[in-house]
Structure formats: C-alpha cells, structure tokens
Amino acid sequence: MEEFDIAIIGGGPAGIMAAIAASADLNIVLLEKNSSLGSKLLITGGGRCNITNEKPIKKLLNSFHDKNFLKHSFYTFTNEMLLDLFRNRGLDFIVEDNNRVFPETEKSQDILAILKYYLKDITIKYNYEVSDIKKEDNFIINNDIIAEKVIIATGGATFPKTGSTGDGYYLTGNPITDIKYGLVPLITKKDLSDIAGITLYDVVIKYKT
Template sequence: MSKVIVIGGGPAGMIAAIMAGRNNNEVTLIEKNKELGKKLKITGGGRCNITNMRDIEVFLDKIIVNHKFLYSSIYSFTNLDLLEFFKKHNLEFKVEEDLKVYPQNDKSEEIIEVLKKELKKSNVKVIYEKKFKDLLIEDNKLKGVILENKETIKGDKVIISTGGMSYPKTGSSGEVYKILKKHGHTINKIYPSLVPLIVKEKWIKNLQGVSMKDVKVTSKYSKNKKIEMTGDILFAHFGITGPVILNISSYLNKMLQEKEVDITIDFTPNIKEEEISKIIRKNPNKAIYNNLREILPLNFIKEILNYLDIDKKPNELNKQDEKRIIESIKKLKLTCIGTRSINEAIVTSGGISVKEINSSTMESKIINNLYFAGEVIDIEGLTGGYNLQIAFSTGYLAGISV
C-alpha cells in the first residue's frame, strides 16, 4: 500500500483518486476550491458533454496534439468504459448531434455527485481550500507535497491533475508549470485553444448576435496545410465564435501569435452559386434581401448588402454586383488578427512535454513516483467531448499505475 497524493479535484484528479483508492492505497485529494469539479460543473453550458461515441480510432483523430501519446490511456479507459462507470450509479445518457454524449437530465452536477460517492467509497480523504505550492523532495526522492503556509503532507506518490490555464476562475491558474519547470520538466509554450477569433474587418461588429448553422470555414494553418471544417458560427463584436470557429482556432492559435491569418467562409455549402443567382432574381421587383431570406438570416443579408453598398432591386442588378453578393455568401474572406484571451479558452494548448511522461503509466521520466493527468499535459482535442474523455482516461491510467 502506498500513500498517494492527488493535486486537483477536476475530472482527471477525481477519477485518479478513485482508482488509486480502489487499489487499497491511502489516498489524499487536495483541492484549492471549496468544491470539487468546479470547471466540470460549467462545461457544456452546465450540461456536461462528457464524451463522444465515435469509434476509438476515429476518436483519436479528433485529438490534434500528441494523439499517439494517448493510445494507452484511451484504450485503457474508453468512452464505453467511462459510460459504464456512471451507469452503475443508474445515471442515464443521451447521444446528440455529432455523437456528443450528455447526461439524460442535462445536469453536470449528477456527474460530480457520482464521482464524490465513488471517492467516499474508495476511502479517499478530500482536503479543500488548500493551495499546492511545491513538491517535497529530499535526497533526490519525492517525499510528498508542500502546501501554502509551508504545510507539508508526506506521501510516496503524487499525481498532478491541476488543469491548464483556461477558465482561471475555476482554479486552473497555471502556477503548477513554474513548480514543475523548477524541478526539471519542460513546459511547452502555452496558447489559448478552442477560443473565439478576433477579426480585422470592423463592419463585422454590426452582425453581433447573428448565428448560422452548418457553414464551411477554410484556412491555411501552415505553409502547405489547409484546414476545412463545417459547423455553427456566431458573430460577436470582436469577430467570430461558435463551434466551428473554436475548432478552427486550435489550428490557427500558434500562427496568430506571429501574423494575421485569412479564413474563407461559405455560408451555404449545400447551395451552388447558380442556385443563389436564381434566388436573388426570383422576384424581380422585391428587395434582394427579401429573396435571399429564404436561405439566409435577414439581418445578415441586409448587412452584407450594406457592406457591398448595393441598394438595388433584382431587375436593376448588373452581373458584377450579383457576383459580389454571391462571393460574399460563398467565399467571404475575413482577416483573423488574434484570439481572445486564455480566460475565454475552453482548453489550454501547451503544457508538460509528453516526451517526459511514460504514456503507459503517466509517470514522469524526470521525477520517480510523480504522475500527471488531464489538461496540465500538452494534449488537446477538438470540441465534442474529447477533452473530457482525455481527462478521465489519463486520470484512470495514472490512478491504476500508482
């Protein structure tokens, strides 16, 4: 039996503590907040998109940073294993668009309550409102942790599951990176990911609040690589957001630190240009926006026409102006000049280098008996339940390995 200390009571930390406790270890879970799962509570707008039901091979393709590192953890505790874990507590789930999985009652609190029950069942001691300040290392051996006010807790093994730097109000402030760097770990540069994008074009702010479904967004994210995604978009005063933009941001965030990036948006990917031309001229004596409102939001079309400075009826429209309207619908170019701050990012890009972690156990290759789980590691998936599954899977593997 080992004395195991888990730092951070998010999904990765809770499942790690549960599994370590099940293996008859003496486990202490330290959480800096007054409650467990503070970030988990707000994920998915409080509905908790817990995982995704894609086959594991396809699932791994949705992990865009260091997905090979996750083979052992994801296969050790799959999406099906995760749901089975909760179903034993009579928790029911539903599968929605894009194979996203939510609790049947849309309540993240139900997920947290099950985890808390399992922590109690596994005899895990939970300490609240204590900040982790350092590792306790004596004679080059890990002996426990140091908390605020120089309080020490002795232990044989430590699991770090503090999260990254996104949503800092939930406790994931990123302070742990300085501690780990001091002890020899490499911390890859931190970027906001799954984050709204800021655009240069000022007229876009007039579209604030306009949302559109199933638009296609295309961009180059390196010299020879292009990304194309389809999903929902929402215009904001600073630029653009919505699921498809958040996912695109994961490919553009590093590049945007150095230069502007162009994106192209097709607002009607399932409607050809010829068909749009017919719709524009469908009722020749009506306003153009009245004809186009059958395929696009009225306020969007009005703003596009205003931006193009076109105030004509279809029977007055020349071919050049018609082409400009169609291009604004099918090939609107916007210039991204940055991302919103990491405070608005869903996940952190960057973190502890996976080269310094044993992917089969989640143990540090730098410090014996130190383990990692969750977003604190340089691993990152798209939206859709992938990042929560990463947290649970890496936490599970760390927990059974201590």
C-alpha cells in the same frame, strides 16, 4: 506532517478520476484549493457536460494529431467504460450531433455528484492550495504533507475563476511545454447575436491586433 502514499493536486475531472482509479489499498489525499470539487466541470457543455464522444475508439483516434500518444489511454479506459461508471449509479446518456454524449438529465451537477460518490473513501482537503513541492526521499508538499507519489492535475489556465490558474505548469519548477490555445471565444465589435448557432467548418480567420 501527515503521510500519504499518493497526493493528488487538483480536484477537477483529472484529479478525481486519478483518485478513483488508484488502488483502494493505498492511502490517498486529494488536495483542492477551492472549497468544492469540479468547478470547471460544472460549466462544461453550457452546464450540460458533453462528457465524451460515442464514436468507436479507432475512429475517435483519427480526430487527433498524435494518435500514438493517446492510443494506450483510449483503449485502457474507453468511452464506454467511462459511461458505465455513471450508468452503474443510475445515470443514462443521450447522444447528439457529431456523436456527442450528454447526461440524460442534461445537468453537469449529476456527473459531479456521482464522481463524488466514488470518492467517499478518499481523504479530501479543501481550500488547500499547493504552492511548494520538494523532493527528498519522498515528496513534501507545503512543508505539511509527505507523499511517496504526487499526481499534478491542476488543469490548464483558462477560466481562472474556476481555480484553474495554470499552477501545474510551474509547480515542478519547469514549465513542461509552451502553452498554446485550444479553443477560444472571439469578441467582435459588431453585434453578431442574430447569427448565433451557425456552425462553419474549416474556417481560416485573419486578424489584426
């Protein structure tokens, strides 16, 4: 069995950032079930990647229900600190309506390429699907890897073809909370393509199933 200090499960933005943030002195492995990292990241913002919002943190927090839960993380690693990671590698940003920030190249691949640069000293195992985690003195993954700590960053369950099939909800044996939808597409019987692009605020939808 191979031994590591930390095993990170899932090579999406969360797993990648966890690997980058972990101390350089630690022996880390990033386990990704796809043959590449960041499949969902590549389709974000219609392939342009709306990476963050440039509002000051205090205002940004006002957009969320549970401000107290997020406050520490938002101030520890701010939107500006995130953007600097990329600016330091030569990628700048543009700001669009509602303070939304996109890479100036408008290509999510450019974001992923820089994240991969920062992972250059991390062991990455591709095509590695974690299906079993046991806890003894350390964690044992798939009877194959021993790790002192495990970070589960397997994402949600939307767009399963990107690899995000909700495995993290069950990997520990206990679903953490009830799963609720955040943002969903609506499929209508009538073709509404002629009104595409119109944004409506504070809309209530009633529907029959």
